Structure formats: C-alpha cells, structure tokens
Amino acid sequence: MKAKYVVQASVLAIVAGVASTGAYAAPSCGANPVVLNSYFETGFPLPTELSKEFTKQFPNVTFNIKEDLFQTLMENSPRVLAGDNPPDLIRLPSISDLVKDGLLKNLDSYATAFGWDKYPPAQLGQNRVADGGSPRGEGSLYAMGLNYSMTGIFYNKALAAKVGMTKPPETVAEFEDLMAKAKAASIPPIIIWNKPVVGLTFPLQNLMGSYGDPGAVNDWIFQRKDANINTPSNLTASQHLEQWIKSGYFQDDINSVDYATAMSRFIGGQGLFLFDGDWESGNFDKQMAGNVGFFLMPPGTAGGKHAAMSAPLTYGIGANAKNADCAAFFLNWVATNEEARKIDVAVGGSNPGGPVDLPLPAVTPGSVTEQTLNAGTTIAKDNGAMDFIANATGAIYAEAWTPTLQKMVGGREDSATMLKEVQDEYVKELSR
C-alpha cells in the first residue's frame, strides 16, 4: 500500500512539475492571484465588461485598468510599453511601429497553443506584421481582435419611407438616386463628421470598394511594395465623392462638425444616411429602436461584389509583460467562451470572430445589430474586407486624408489632386 502511495505521489509531482513549467499545458492564469495590468480605450465599455465576467469565472484574476482616449493611447503606447511596468493587455491603435521597436510580444507560440492558427486566415491577417514592422498582413502575429467591426450605411427608416426607399439600394447609381430624392425633399442625404479628423474617408473607401479591388486597397494599407492609392478606379471613386459634395448631399458645415455632433444629428432624425461602423449598432438599437436600418455599400454594377472597411478591435501584450500567459489566455477566452461572445455582441455590437464552428450569439430579431452581423457574412463570402485607409501609416490620417478631404469640401482641391497629394505623403512617410 505504502509503495502505491509513493508511486501516486511521484506521478502527481511529475504532472505538477510539467504543469508549472508549462511545457505541455496550454498557457493559463494558474491558481495564484494575478493582477492583469490593463490599458483600455475610454468610451468603449466592452473590455471592462469582459474583464468583469472573466474575474467572475476566474476569481484569482483581477484587472488593474487604466483608460485613455484613442488619440492619447496612440501617443502614449510606445512609452508605456517601453516603461518599467509594460501592460499585460493593451488596446493598440496601430502595431507596425511598435513591432519595429520590439515593444510587442510575438503571439505565434500562443496561436499554436490555443489553435488560433486554425481560425479563418483573414481574421488574423491584419494583426500580422513582417520582421522590421512592414509590410503588415503577413509575418508573425502581434495582436488579437476582441471582435471584428464592420462598416456600412445606417439609415433612418422614417425618412427612408418619405423618399420612397423600400429596400436597400443595389448599385451606387440607385444609392445616388435616393440621395437626390432626399435632397429634393429637403432631407439632408448624408450625415457625416469632418473634424478634427475627417469622416469622409468612410464614404470614400466604400466607393473605392464599389469600383475597384479591395485587395489592392489592402496592399496600400499594409505598405506592400509599390502600392499606390492613386489608381484609375480610386479616381472614379473620388470623383463620385466630389460630385456628392457638389450636389449638396453633405451638409455645408461638415468641416466644423465632430463625431459627437454627427451622432446627435443622426439620432435626432436630421438626416437620412450615416456612414459608420457596427460599434454604434447597440447604441442605435437603444436610441432609435425600430427606426434604424443598415446596408452595405452597394457595388458599382448590379450583382457585383460587396466590400467594406472591417478591422479587429486590436489588443496586444507588452513584450516584457509580467503576466503574458494569463493575458493570452484571456484573449483566447474572449474568442471562445460562450458568455464572453455574448457580451462581445451585446456591448460591442460586432462579430466576435473565433473558431468557425462556434455559432454567433443570438441577437434581437429585426435589430440593427442583427443586420450588421449578417452583413459580416456577406463580406466574408465576397472576400471584401478592407482595413481602414486611415491606418496605412501612423501619420497619413492627420497629415494627408484630413487636410485634403477638408479642402475638397471647401472647394479648394479636386479629387485628382487629393489622391495625388495622399500618395505623395505616403511615399514621403515611408521614405523617412
């Protein structure tokens, strides 16, 4: 008997030893108290709600959360990651520069351990970066999405009825026809913001997807060799946008309208369409319940493929984070845990991603959240997901898109000059 106990004890010790070195087990948060040092984005309750649920399920793990606005995050993240106490979990506005400086943990080993490498490749593509920080879209994995957002066009149902819109437009021409009818009925066709950074990149990039190959746009965003934004199809897209401006489809004052003002205008019923993302779906379902719909930007020709800007809500782990294993375990839990996926959709409004065999959480039938989630399926089918043109380089949004598109609104620049200036700035930034 005694010998049997000794053998059992030895086996237990070996198992415990293996577990503690992590040689065979997938990384986890263990059983000891862990405080995850977290740096989240102000104004987005999703990560905090997820952290609460995580602590409920794993009581030994708590979160020390610091929050900042997106722009502040963007400015602080290199220094915070390079500091003495780098975050275990950090919201990352962009990852290329951080990878270049060796500030982010390479997640390849976690991808293998948790089976992320078996997710649809497009899901992880935007968070892959080649050695040296560019191009993006290939190489090692440096971040994961808490969810995957989708953009398109929200519309006010009551105003849509007034202009005789019974179903979403199927071509850009039909969409333009609806805008013309709205304008004629003195209903502002499109609500948009254009300050302090421009919102016109939303319709512009959607038009680029309608008239050209979304893959080529991604090549430009990911800084692939010789990529160019100034192409004939993008010029067609820009000319449509310029025509919309000239036709008065946007309000005159958009250069002085910020995001919050645009939101309150749309929610207040002051315009028919709004170009925006599914992160607002939950908000609209509450504030405009039953009176808001969503459709993807229609293709240039009937029966064509759909394309949309779609990006992960990117979170990474500091290269020298103290609790990297636990942070990776959390990221895996977000994508796979049933309760976490429910929170992801209910609070975040977007597709939770994760393994293909997991079902999407149920949503209220007829809600706009349901429509945006379904739109994600269409985009996946049409292989039409594009990252944001504002993310091509760290400075391209503020230095090129914002001033040039504001100039186009002010009648100071035409679409051809706008595209040329953006490409010139892109080349200049990549050469610095």
Added chain:
Amino acid sequence: MSLADSQRSGVVRSPTSVRGRAALVAWAFIVPAFIFYATFVLVPIGMSIYYSLLRWDGIGKAQFKGLSNYLVVLSESDFLQILANAFQLVVYFTVIPVAIGLGVASAIRNHLGGRFGATARTILFIPQVIPLVAAGIAWSWMLASDGVVNQALSLLGLGSITRGWLGDFDFALPAVGLIGAWVLLGLCTMLLVTGIARIDPSLYEAARIDGASAWDEFRWITLPGLRQEIGVCVTVTVIAALASFDIVYIATGGGPGIQTTVPGLEIYRLAFAHRQVGLASALAVVLMLLVILCVLPIQWLTRQPK
C-alpha cells in the same frame, strides 16, 4: 564677522576680500536658482537642439541626419504656411487686445476708484481666469452652425452669412484669432488700467488748461506714460500667438486643411502622434528663434528712455 569685529580682532580685511565675500553670497543665492533653471530650461533646450539633428521615433535607434530636419522645416510649403499662420494670429492676439485695452483704460481713467471702474475691470479680467481649453470649447459651441453667434446673426436678418465659422477656409483663422483676442483682452486691460493710474493727473490737467484735445492727451500723455505696460502686453501676446496651442487644438484641430495649424500644434503632433522627434525638435528650435527675433526688438523699442 563684521568689518568692525575684524578690526577689533586685529585682522584687517582688504576691500578685495570684502568684495570676494559679497560675490560668494551672491553666488550662494544664484546657484540654487541656476541649477533649477539649467535642469528645466537650459538642458531641455540643449537636448531639443541635439534631437533636431536626428531621425528618431523616440524609442528605437536614432540616426544622425545633420541639418536635414531644418531644411525640411524651412523649405516645405506646409511648414511655411504653418509659420505664416502663427504670424497672422499675432494680428488678432496682439493688436486687438492692446488697442481695445488702451481704449478702455483711457475711457475709465477718470472713474478708476469708483464702483464702475472696479466692475469694469472685473468683467474685462474674467476671460483671463478661464482656462484656455474651456474657452476653446465654449467658443466652439458658440461659433458652430447652430451656435449663438449664428442665431444672433439670423435675428439681425443676416442669416445668409451664417456658417460653421471654425470649419470655413476663409474665416477659421480669424475666428480662432478672435477667441485668443477675447482671452488676452483681460490681461492687457488690467495692465494698462493699472499703468494709467500711475500717470500723474496734473499732466492731464495742465494739458486741458493748454487746450489739448482728448486725442492730444492720449497721444502725448497716455501713450508715452504706458510705454512699459504696452511693452509687456505686446511681448506676452506676441509669444501667446506664436506659441499658441490650446485654443487651436480644441477649436479646430488645425483645420480645415491646415488653415489654422500653428507651430505649437504641429510640434506636438510630429513628436507624439507621428513619432518624428527630430523634425518636431527642429520646428521647435525654429519657433524659439522666431519668438526671440520678434520679442527682442519689442523690448528694445518699449524700453523706458534713460
């Protein structure tokens, strides 16, 4: 030990050693302040000048680039427009507050002691105690397309000229300038009213007896009497214009286009958003030199004649 003590004790100090001791005391006062000044002003200036010669993202490896950052700042049209914007702001930040301040000071000169004078001074000084960010936000609301400025214009039958002032290519910079003028008016008025109170009233009396007009009084008594105060006002407001940041950041973010982008805003963006520390430092050094170039002649011109 005083000089008398040392004489009593038979030790006679030479004047040189007394001077040496005085110098020692002077150094004892200067050194602590100098250490702080050097640590927080001189060393950072030196570091900025050094950074301006690099290509560096603030974290990774830096490359020495010589004067190439300065060449970019002084040759690219966007940077030149940004510097020109700052000089345009001088017109609003300096000329308007000083002119109105002089007018107000002259107007309430005879009522300084009374309740009216005190009330006027308080009202005019209030903008000075409001944080610039708060002023920027409040004015952004007022200048929005549905803000009170446009409501007032519509009431006056001028609805056709209403617009989103801060997003308009022609009016954004003047609108930002007016916000700055409003903020700085209090400081200028306060300084000038205080200054005018120091001018001997008998000068005005004598001028009046000699038949001088109000303009003559202003031209020959008030203006020369306020020379130093005007110097301070102009110096402070010119620096505020050239180094402006808060109001522009809040009200327009530098837009539309780069119509209201000023060096302070661009330095901040380059260093922290775009991580081009070298270029940001070069622009900062150029801005510092421009401020010195503008302020030194003002100081020289407004110095009290000896």
